[in-house]
Amino acid sequence: PYTMRCKEAGMKIHPARFPAAMPEFFVKLLTDQEDIVVDPFAGSNTTGAVAEVLQRRWLVADEVQEYLDGSKFRFRALS
Numbered sequence: 632p633y634t635m636r637c638k639e640a641g642m643k644i645h646p647a648r649f650p651a652a653m654p655e656f657f658v659k660l661l662t663d664q665e666d667i668v669v670d671p672f673a674g675s676n677t678t679g680a681v682a683e684v685l686q687r688r689w690l691v692a693d694e695v696q697e698y699l700d701g702s703k704f705r706f707r708a709l710s
Contacts, residue, residue, distance in 0.1 A: 650677075
């Protein structure tokens with residue numbers, strides 16, 4: 632859905648996306664529910680989406696605003 636919605640909106644798709652299983656493994660291993668997950672290089676915000684599903688709070692940043700704008704498509708309520 633992320634790439635499709637970005638294309639529809641004419642937005643730049645992050646070139647270095649990774650499978651959700653990768654941050655999911657580390658979020659489960661290193662945090663508990665309600666902990667805060669921080670990703671200073673969010674890109675398309677896969678980590679934030681995984682943290683949301685796992686009931687963690689999250690804080691992300693990226694130097695490319697367009698990537699952060701596109702990341703909203705990972706969250707149904709916001710898109």
